[in-house]
Amino acid sequence: MNSSILKLAQICTTGQINQLSTVLASQLHISAPLCRVVSGKYRITKKKDRPLTYEMANPPHFIAHRKSWNSWNTSSLKDGLRRSETAVEDEFIRRFMNGTWHGLVCSEVIIKRQFNHIRVAAIIRRAVSPMKMYFLLGYTEELLSNWIQCPVTLELQTVDSFKDVVFKYI
Amino acid sequence: MYSNIFLPRQWSRIACLCRTVSTVEAQKLPQNSNSSDGISPPPRIPRGPTDILQALAATVGPDPTAAHYKYHDDPYLIPLSNFRKRSYALSAEAGRKAAAWIRDEHADLFTTREWDPPGKKKTPYLNADPYIEAFAPRPIYNDESKVTEEDFNYTIQNALLEDAIKVYELLGGAQVISDELKIKFLQLLCFYNEKEPISMDWVEERWFAANTRERQAATWRLGGLADSIFTSMEPKTPEAYCAVIQGMAKYYQAERAHALAQEAIEQGIPLSTSVFNSLLSCIGFLKEGTTLRIEALKTLLSQMNEQGLTPNHETLTACLRSVSAWGGGKILQQIALQVIAEFRQIGIQPGLSAYYYLLCLFCKERGAQIDILTSILNDLEKREKLVPQEATDTNFFITAMGVCSDHLQNIDLAERLHKLLMKDDNYKLVGDAYKESIYYRHYITVTCRHAPFEKTLQLLDTLVPNVYVPEPSVMEEIIRTLEVGGAGDRLAQAWSQLVIFGHANRTRLVERLLDAFCNCYQYQDDEVKAKIRSAAADILKFGQMAEEKEESGDRRSPVQKLSATAISNIIELCSDVQDKADPGWDIVGEALNKLRAEQAMGVPARPEILIEVAKKAATVGKPGIAATAVTYLADCGFEEALTASVQTLSLMLNRTEEEVQALLQEDRTKLTSALHPSALVVAEAYHAMKTGTTLHSDSSTSSESDSDSSSDNE
Numbered sequence: 074m075n076s077s078i079l080k081l082a083q084i085c086t087t088g089q090i091n092q093l094s095t096v097l098a099s100q101l102h103i104s105a106p107l108c109r110v111v112s113g114k115y116r117i118t119k120k121k122d123r124p125l126t127y128e129m130a131n132p133p134h135f136i137a138h139r140k141s142w143n144s145w146n147t148s149s150l151k152d153g154l155r156r157s158e159t160a161v162e163d164e165f166i167r168r169f170m171n172g173t174w175h176g177l178v179c180s181e182v183i184i185k186r187q188f189n190h191i192r193v194a195a196i197i198r199r200a201v202s203p204m205k206m207y208f209l210l211g212y213t214e215e216l217l218s219n220w221i222q223c224p225v226t227l228e229l230q231t232v233d234s235f236k237d238v239v240f241k242y243i
Numbered sequence: 244m245y246s247n248i249f250l251p252r253q254w255s256r257i258a259c260l261c262r263t264v265s266t267v268e269a270q271k272l273p274q275n276s277n278s279s280d281g282i283s284p285p286p287r288i289p290r291g292p293t294d295i296l297q298a299l300a301a302t303v304g305p306d307p308t309a310a311h312y313k314y315h316d317d318p319y320l321i322p323l324s325n326f327r328k329r330s331y332a333l334s335a336e337a338g339r340k341a342a343a344w345i346r347d348e349h350a351d352l353f354t355t356r357e358w359d360p361p362g363k364k365k366t367p368y369l370n371a372d373p374y375i376e377a378f379a380p381r382p383i384y385n386d387e388s389k390v391t392e393e394d395f396n397y398t399i400q401n402a403l404l405e406d407a408i409k410v411y412e413l414l415g416g417a418q419v420i421s422d423e424l425k426i427k428f429l430q431l432l433c434f435y436n437e438k439e440p441i442s443m444d445w446v447e448e449r450w451f452a453a454n455t456r457e458r459q460a461a462t463w464r465l466g467g468l469a470d471s472i473f474t475s476m477e478p479k480t481p482e483a484y485c486a487v488i489q490g491m492a493k494y495y496q497a498e499r500a501h502a503l504a505q506e507a508i509e510q511g512i513p514l515s516t517s518v519f520n521s522l523l524s525c526i527g528f529l530k531e532g533t534t535l536r537i538e539a540l541k542t543l544l545s546q547m548n549e550q551g552l553t554p555n556h557e558t559l560t561a562c563l564r565s566v567s568a569w570g571g572g573k574i575l576q577q578i579a580l581q582v583i584a585e586f587r588q589i590g591i592q593p594g595l596s597a598y599y600y601l602l603c604l605f606c607k608e609r610g611a612q613i614d615i616l617t618s619i620l621n622d623l624e625k626r627e628k629l630v631p632q633e634a635t636d637t638n639f640f641i642t643a644m645g646v647c648s649d650h651l652q653n654i655d656l657a658e659r660l661h662k663l664l665m666k667d668d669n670y671k672l673v674g675d676a677y678k679e680s681i682y683y684r685h686y687i688t689v690t691c692r693h694a695p696f697e698k699t700l701q702l703l704d705t706l707v708p709n710v711y712v713p714e715p716s717v718m719e720e721i722i723r724t725l726e727v728g729g730a731g732d733r734l735a736q737a738w739s740q741l742v743i744f745g746h747a748n749r750t751r752l753v754e755r756l757l758d759a760f761c762n763c764y765q766y767q768d769d770e771v772k773a774k775i776r777s778a779a780a781d782i783l784k785f786g787q788m789a790e791e792k793e794e795s796g797d798r799r800s801p802v803q804k805l806s807a808t809a810i811s812n813i814i815e816l817c818s819d820v821q822d823k824a825d826p827g828w829d830i831v832g833e834a835l836n837k838l839r840a841e842q843a844m845g846v847p848a849r850p851e852i853l854i855e856v857a858k859k860a861a862t863v864g865k866p867g868i869a870a871t872a873v874t875y876l877a878d879c880g881f882e883e884a885l886t887a888s889v890q891t892l893s894l895m896l897n898r899t900e901e902e903v904q905a906l907l908q909e910d911r912t913k914l915t916s917a918l919h920p921s922a923l924v925v926a927e928a929y930h931a932m933k934t935g936t937t938l939h940s941d942s943s944t945s946s947e948s949d950s951d952s953s954s955d956n957e
Contacts, residue, residue: 203320203327204334210315211338219346219353222378231319 117243127240128181145185159186162221166193173213177201179238191221194228196238206231305670307705313447324745325680325712329451336447343381343444350380384409392424399427404439407431408468417475425472426482432469433490436462451676459568461528463496481507485518492521497528508546516555519547523561527568536569537578556594559586560633563593563600571607579604592622595629595636595672602642606650616646620659629669637674640664641682648689657689683711691720696728712744715752722752726759731767734759735774738782747785750803757782757812764816772819779816780830783837790842804844810834811847818856823864831856835871839878846879854887861894866921869895870928877928888929895922 113133115125131140148159167182170193180196193213197206210227217225232238310321313332322328346353382397384390384406390413398407407428414420420428441449464470473479473487484507491500504522507514523543530536540562547554559582566579579601583593593601598619605613620643623629631637640660647657664670664682673679683706690699703721707713713721718741725733737756741747760775767775782805789802814834817827837843847853857872869891876884893903896918907929918926 199319203322204330206320207315207331207334208338208341211335211340212342213338215339215342216345219342219378219380222375227315229315229317229320231317 115243121242123243124235124239125241125243126180126238130240130243143181143183145183147186165220166191166217166225169217170195170213174209179232179235189223191217191223191225192228193217193225194230197229197231198235199231199233301668305665305710307710310709323708323712323743325714326745328712329676332447333451336445340445346380347383350382353380384413386413388413390414392421395420395424395428399424399431402431402435402440402443404431404435404437408437411468417472422476422480425476426480426486429469429472429476429483430486432467432472433486434493436490436494437464437467437469449675459495461495461497463491463494463499465496479512481512481514484512485515488514488518489521492518492525495525495528497525500525501529508550514550514552516547516552517557519543519550519552520555520557520561523558524564526565533569533572533574536565537574540565540578554586554589554591556586556591556597556632559583559591559593560596560600560635563597563604564635567600567604571604571610576604594632595623595639596633598623599635599639599642602639602646606646608649612650614651614653616643616651616656616660619643620656620663623663624659628667629663629672631672637672637678640672641674641678641685644682644685644689648685652689652693654689654693657686661686680711680714684714684717687711687713687717688720691724696724696730699724699728700730700733708740708744715746715749718744718746718752719755722756722759726763729763729766731760731763731771731775734763735771735778738778742785748789748802750805750809753782754806754809757809757816760816761812764819776816776819776827779813780827783810783813783830783834787833804842807838807843807845808848810838810843811849811852814856815852818859821863828860828863828865828868831860832865832868832871835868835875839871839875846881850876850879850881850883854883854890857887857891858894861891866895866919870921870924873925874928877932880932884932885929888925888932892922892925892929895919895925 115123115129117123128140128143136142144159144163146159147153148156163184166184170182171178174195174197177198177200178195179198183194185192185194201209206229210229214225214227309316311328313335314321314328320331322331382388382394384394384398388394388410390410392414395407395410395414398410411420411428417425441452443449469487469490473483476483484503488500488503488507491497491503500522504514504518523540526536526539526543530539544554544562547558562582563579566575566582569575583597583601586593601615601619605615643660644657647653647660664673673682687702687706690702694702718737722734722737725737734756738747741749741752741756746752757779760779764772764775786802786805790804793802811834814831817830817834820827838847853872853876857869857876860866860869860872873884873888873891876887889900889903889907892898892907893900896903896906898906907926
């Protein structure tokens with residue numbers, strides 16, 4: 074960020090005003106250095122007892138190498154539609170899932186959009202009976218599809234306990 | 244500058260438009276087969292909106308290896324018993340209902356929908372674009388709602404019966420509503436007899452509803468809302484008459500329906516074909532005796548003719564429905580055949596419902612065996628497509644399979660029928676969950692009884708457990724087949740199936756399985772023998788677990804206990820091991836303890852098993868087990884206990900039987916010091932038996948109660 078402000082100052086002094094707009098549009102960075110060092114990564118604990126799933130264990134720069142995206146949609150492509158709406162909806166779905174399947178979701182909630190269809194995948198702990206799970210399944214699907222106004226399908230997998238998804242401890 | 248670019252752009256657009264217009268035109272024009280340039284594209288086929296989806300779906304056949312698609316594809320969530328199938332599907336639907344309730348209750352929240360294009364202006368209420376009916380909140384009507392005729396129309400269109408009645412009351416009754424809506428409302432009331440139907444949205448609830456046979460009684464609401472609306476209507480239109488008569492006939496209010504029909508005919512009000520159809524199907528409630536009924540049937544048909552109405556396939560079904568409901572016998576069968584022949588003459592082929600009623604009429608449980616199913620199948624197989632026309636169509640396959648299984652006992656016909664059901668999308672004709680399970684019950688029963696063994700196994704592998712979970716009666720049939728076929732491996736599997744299907748608490752079934760184990764144990768491979776042994780051991784453990792559960796109060800219904808014969812079967816199976824250290828002996832010990840503690844019903848049917856076990860245990864070096872077995876035999880008062888104890892002792896002490904006899908005559912106190920404790924127990928059993936029988940020497944057979952009392956006396 075500092076460097077871009079410096080550049081801005083330089084440009085202003087030299088008086089090339091007409092170039093300013095392009096510079097502003099392309100070079101305004103926010104918290105870029107922080108992103109590279111800290112975000113999406115987990116701090117090592119003293120006792121090395123923080124459990125990480127495979128998804129958590131791989132920092133963001135491994136996306137598309139070792140791990141995959143958590144949201145699959147075309148809104149961020151060129152001329153993509155509904156960028157902000159998609160992001161907000163995804164966040165809503167994630168929070169809704171974590172709240173409805175309280176304490177059961179063991180992984181990130183993966184949201185895949187195809188046409189008007191949203192598929193929500195997650196790994197669930199087998200802490201409640203299958204019957205209750207089916208109730209939650211039906212409830213989540215119906216409520217989300219009424220809220221977002223398109224068909225929503227849940228694609229769940231179950232594991233016995235949280236330990237099954239732990240990849241390593243740091 | 245811009246105009247330069249503008250024109251060619253427009254030009255290309257116009258050219259494009261012209262192209263599309265011409266293609267549309269070309270598609271619309273009917274094509275002659277011989278055009279001038281020799282190219283003749285086929286004429287356009289009009290497609291519906293879902294045709295492509297259906298074509299795609301048709302490429303995927305049913306997959307019996309996977310659970311039904313309504314269940315989640317995860318090992319924890321796949322149901323394997325009938326109870327679970329039902330409860331899982333209904334749970335999911337309950338969840339869906341809960342969500343729908345929240346949506347309806349808080350309809351004001353479910354309004355935002357930022358659809359593309361993003362810049363669209365938002366309104367404060369319902370931004371959905373496109374507006375999708377299925378996702379929109381449904382209105383709730385209560386005493387405070389402000390309603391209009393539009394709401395009334397909406398409730399009628401969507402068959403929301405209770406809501407429609409509420410809105411009707413809120414609107415202010417019959418005086419305010421327009422005649423058109425009044426007729427619609429009356430039709431709705433008559434169709435459902437003022438009872439709220441299960442909504443179309445709840446697929447599972449309808450599937451599992453199991454309203455197998457509606458009550459054949461006059462359930463029409465006399466003096467209800469429908470009646471009052473009808474009386475209030477002035478002048479009464481033909482539609483009103485038709486609706487009320489059909490409603491009455493549908494709910495078996497036959498006399499009033501017929502009276503109203505006569506009244507209408509006298510007043511010169513035209514009635515529809517369906518009115519006559521419904522009248523035809525409730526003749527049985529009007530007249531008694533076959534001849535009178537047949538006469539009434541013929542009069543009604545001729546009345547139809549007088550009114551100038553042509554009968555349709557529903558008329559045929561209605562006639563046959565009436566005829567089949569009047570019992571059986573040659574005369575009625577003749578009538579039915581006549582009716583069918585006459586309808587064929589005017590070009591009406593019998594549908595599935597008609598055939599269903601024919602089967603009901605001809606294939607009675609205790610009647611002569613009449614094979615009309617072959618010709619029916621011949622006819623149906625020739626048809627290109629089975630189109631469902633009436634609700635009773637779904638009864639055909641289940642009844643036909645029942646006929647195959649009970650009446651004709653013909654596996655070939657059953658297979659043909661099943662093939663017909665599996666053809667195209669005929670499977671939707673199977674009806675609901677209840678009918679489906681009965682259909683498969685018949686199919687598997689007839690296959691088990693009459694098909695070659697290999698074929699039966701193949702069928703079982705395909706159907707069980709994803710398509711169909713056998714009920715206890717069918718399971719018994721399957722076990723019998725496996726026993727006869729000598730498939731020990733499968734029998735061992737059958738136990739785990741029983742546990743999974745939730746039949747493991749059914750004592751009769753488990754006993755039957757143990758019997759089957761014993762009967763075909765002899766001629767199995769060693770590997771299979773081991774499997775059977777472990778299955779038998781598991782049965783015992785399962786019983787103990789169930790009892791422990793009962794003691795801790797988890798179960799409400801008491802656990803039925805296995806019979807002594809069944810337990811002795813377990814003992815026989817588990818004792819077939821040579822090694823002393825084999826866990827089989829522990830099971831034998833446990834089973835014997837169970838027998839001794841009188842936790843089993845009755846006494847073993849074959850005491851020789853226990854004798855064998857006692858001898859074997861003595862040879863192998865398990866004197867404790869031998870002693871328990873002999874003591875139990877003595878307790879039960881079997882005559883064989885005497886010789887058994889002598890033989891066991893001789894094996895234990897490694898002496899001849901004479902020596903043992905001599906030893907046993909000696910003084911007890913002396914024996915106590917000399918003998919191993921287990922041997923002593925056997926000796927005591929011998930004495931107990933001896934004194935017991937001598938006590939009751941006058942009775943020729945030592946019955947159970949006698950010996951019980953004698954052992955108590957000791």
